[in-house]
Amino acid sequence: MSCQSSKPSQFNGEIAIHFPRVEGLNKITVWFFPKLHICVSCGFAAFTVPERELRALQQGSAIEDAVVLIEEGATNSEKAS
Secondary structure, three states, rough: OOOOOOEEEEEEEEEEEOOOOOOHHHOHHHHHHEEEEOOOOOOEEEEEOOHHHHHHHHHHHOOOOOOOOOOOOHHHHHHHO
């Protein structure tokens, strides 16, 4: 912890990581649900990005078994592809 607290609290989290700048709007958003270790004194938070989501961030594209957002109105055949 940044304040050297020996008693961080653990919480469940939902993280959505976006690529920076306007160019990032055309890239994927990576979602995952880590355990967050948060110091309730200073607000410092720590978590680990899972391997699969880390690979997606490294590649900047979707990978197998990743959670994806499907456009509303897509047909079932479009969802399967």
